[in-house]
Amino acid sequence: MSKTEKLKEGLENLEILIIDDNEQITKMLTTFLELKEHKCTIANDGKEGLSIIKENRHDVILLDLAMPEFDGYSVIKDLEESNELKDHKIIVFTASTITQDELDELVKRGVTSYILKPIDIDILHSKLIEIANS
Amino acid sequence: MSQMNITNSMTVTETVEEGLFQSENPIHELNRMLVRYDLTPNQAKVYLFLSKIGVKTASEISKALKIPRTETYHLLSTLQQKGIIFSVFGKPTKFNAVGLEESLEILVNNEKNRINELDAGKSTLIKLWNIIPKYGEDEEETQDNKFQSLQGRNSILVKLEQMIKESKENILVLGTEADFKRFYFTEFTELLNKTKSELRILTDHTPDTPHIFESVSPKKVKKIEDKNREDFCFIIKDDSEVIFFISNNKVKDMLAVWTDSQAFVTTLRSLFSLMWKKSHHINETDAESLLGSEITYEHRLREIEQEKMILSYLQENFKILETGGKKN
Numbered sequence: 246m247s248k249t250e251k252l253k254e255g256l257e258n259l260e261i262l263i264i265d266d267n268e269q270i271t272k273m274l275t276t277f278l279e280l281k282e283h284k285c286t287i288a289n290d291g292k293e294g295l296s297i298i299k300e301n302r303h304d305v306i307l308l309d310l311a312m313p314e315f316d317g318y319s320v321i322k323d324l325e326e327s328n329e330l331k332d333h334k335i336i337v338f339t340a341s342t343i344t345q346d347e348l349d350e351l352v353k354r355g356v357t358s359y360i361l362k363p364i365d366i367d368i369l370h371s372k373l374i375e376i377a378n379s
Numbered sequence: 380m381s382q383m384n385i386t387n388s389m390t391v392t393e394t395v396e397e398g399l400f401q402s403e404n405p406i407h408e409l410n411r412m413l414v415r416y417d418l419t420p421n422q423a424k425v426y427l428f429l430s431k432i433g434v435k436t437a438s439e440i441s442k443a444l445k446i447p448r449t450e451t452y453h454l455l456s457t458l459q460q461k462g463i464i465f466s467v468f469g470k471p472t473k474f475n476a477v478g479l480e481e482s483l484e485i486l487v488n489n490e491k492n493r494i495n496e497l498d499a500g501k502s503t504l505i506k507l508w509n510i511i512p513k514y515g516e517d518e519e520e521t522q523d524n525k526f527q528s529l530q531g532r533n534s535i536l537v538k539l540e541q542m543i544k545e546s547k548e549n550i551l552v553l554g555t556e557a558d559f560k561r562f563y564f565t566e567f568t569e570l571l572n573k574t575k576s577e578l579r580i581l582t583d584h585t586p587d588t589p590h591i592f593e594s595v596s597p598k599k600v601k602k603i604e605d606k607n608r609e610d611f612c613f614i615i616k617d618d619s620e621v622i623f624f625i626s627n628n629k630v631k632d633m634l635a636v637w638t639d640s641q642a643f644v645t646t647l648r649s650l651f652s653l654m655w656k657k658s659h660h661i662n663e664t665d666a667e668s669l670l671g672s673e674i675t676y677e678h679r680l681r682e683i684e685q686e687k688m689i690l691s692y693l694q695e696n697f698k699i700l701e702t703g704g705k706k707n
Contacts, residue, residue, distance in 0.1 A: 267682055267686075269686050270682065270685060270689070273686065273689040273690060273693060276693055277689055277693060280693075280696060314652075315577065326575065340679075340682045342677060342678065361681075362684070363682075363684035363685040363688050364685070364688070366692045367692075
């Protein structure tokens, strides 16, 4: 079975980076994704997340927007300025009250997709597979 | 009678000349301002005297300004070299001043030329420096904390500009409008605007008046609440260097200390973070501030809902595993 086929079936192990200041979410999400046999890396703030992005490649990056100090927007801005934004599959994963226009603008800038919290965990998983496969 | 008129007229002229530099005359302010254009106070005084009074001999200038005659000659010679006064041939030699606007242009150009010469001389200096062999052993770079005392506006400004230019991560600015208005008409705010580092400014500000940071995006500026205001003024670069002001804005001579002491930087960084959290953005009204807290509340609710969803999935999953285990 090819990697693409495995991905389609949700069998391919993905390397996922989760950047979120909510430790409860990152821990539980990691447990869930590891149950699905994916490999997760956690960063609890934007700066840490950015340095991990620059050091390693991940199949998908889940990025929270609202974080203290260095937030998700700053991560996007930094990657944009170094022309690296489009090199990564970044999914904005946020609970912020953000308008559709603002979300579209992020996608236009190079963010791969967005998922608004709360979302059904199975749907989140399918979306991760779908985006990694895209 | 005619002799009396001449005497009276001379007395009036002399009084005008001598009164020119009395304390309440606005010419003092001009004198102070001209000093910034690389003139000494007495050079500025002589220049302004000639500008306002007109053609005079050195002796008349010396008498009117109460400057010793030898010093007056020296001042006149320097001002001539600078090109802002000129002599009128005759016996005795008289002097007159170039118009103020033209003189300012000349003085500014002189300074520009001096800077260009210094700039051009840099490479020669470095070449010469590299020719001279090194006699001492290379010492290991010291890890000690460095403290540098900065006295006067210019030395502080040079260090500030260097910090902002070199910054790669963040710049945190804390201080009142009065603290920073001393940097009006300098590159300070322009550099802050251009920086690619994350910029945060905490300052006092009233929306009705123009302020020094008005060109900076309002998202980067927060207003120090009155209850949190202290006489602090400092600027932190990349969590590694800080300049903090020792003198407050009421003191004429500025004094500041630059340091890379991690203990100092961390302490001031923590103070800044604490005050930043307690403060609101400058254009944020009370209603918006309230709305902000509602957004945070809504945001938190969504996060909790997400946590619940993952948790119930995990509980369900582990229950299945547990049941499966018992069955086995």
